[in-house]
Amino acid sequence: MLKRTLSAALALAGLGAGSLIAATPAHAVGFRTTATNLNIRSDAFLSSSVVKVLAGPANVDVDCQKAGDTVTVAGRPATRWWAHLPAHNGYATVAYLDTPGDKLPGVPECIVDPNPPTGDVTLADVQAMFGSRIANPTLVNTGLPSLNQAMRDASINTPRRKAAFLATLVHESRLEYNIREIGDTRVYGGRGYIQLTGDFNYGPAGRYFGIDLLGNPELARSLQWSAPIARWYWTVARNINPMADALNMGKVNAAIGYPAGAEDGRRCDSFKNALRYLTGSVPSGVICTRSKAYEGDTSKLTRAQFDALGQAPGTVG
Incomplete structure (x- = not known):
């Protein structure tokens, strides 16, 4: 029988397996979005739900970044990195942030909870x-x-x-x-x-x-x-x-x-x-x-x- 691996606190908070579990850096890094009506998603995937549409361009704070779906924008390198915007409780693709590379400089990778069960299904x-x-x-x-x-x-x-x-x-x-x-x-x-x-x-x-x-x-x-x-x-x-x-x-x-x-x-x-x-x-x-x-x-x-x-x-x- 599978061990029950989610804590009651996590379940009550409604947090998923991809939720941040470690303290974010004390100082977030500021960037500027380069698009109007930018989708802020619940996770770093194009299929993740849109939690907000951010009008812009706008200044945003990024506390960490994580790998997800690859996004390609004309004139930019393809990127699989997504920026976590704590003020907006979601992720924006790095493709629409004002950085020349495919990954944000000076921003750590997000620490996520993999939440692995301890056994196979029986x-x-x-x-x-x-x-x-x-x-x-x-x-x-x-x-x-x-x-x-x-x-x-x-x-x-x-x-x-x-x-x-x-x-x-x-x-x-x-x-x-x-x-x-x-x-x-x-x-x-x-x-x-x-x-x-x-x-x-x-x-x-x-x-x-x-x-x-x-x-x-x-x-x-x-x-x-x-x-x-x-x-x-x-x-x-x-x-x-x-x-x-x-x-x-x-x-x-x-x-x-x-x-x-x-x-x-x-x-x-x-x-x-x-x-x-x-x-x-x-x-x-x-x-x-x-x-x-x-x-x-x-x-x-x-x-x-x-x-x-x-x-x-x-x-x-």
């Missing part, structure tokens, strides 16, 4: 989280070693990320690695943990792993490939970990790719059950519904197209 764990949804315990147990490896490879290593990932898979496949979507006779119909669907997913996933999924789609529900494909979708086809960090299960569901409806609530309930098991409580701020931009079926969108849905018109970063 059959007893998922049964406690999801009850009767675990319909075939023997089959689920057979797949758990490969699934735990995929979770390690995908940095699904905090209670929030594990809860979101497992809640998603238990609704997609009952955590059965070799399941085929019932009644789906399409060549590229749903298969495996993540129910990989469509040639637009089989093709890129196959190329990523160097296997011919288009020519042999049954590989998607093999013990060898089902879990890695779920990891690929979670981190490559989409960037879902930051959504889990933000407790935004509505956006997680949109990223999986089906229209909004009653299923969103059921999956969010499973997410809460898993969080309760893993941490002893459900933090405030869980988001079960989707914003209007994510209400439709997003399954055929590329990652860039999906990420663009959350970008407010006229904003950058």
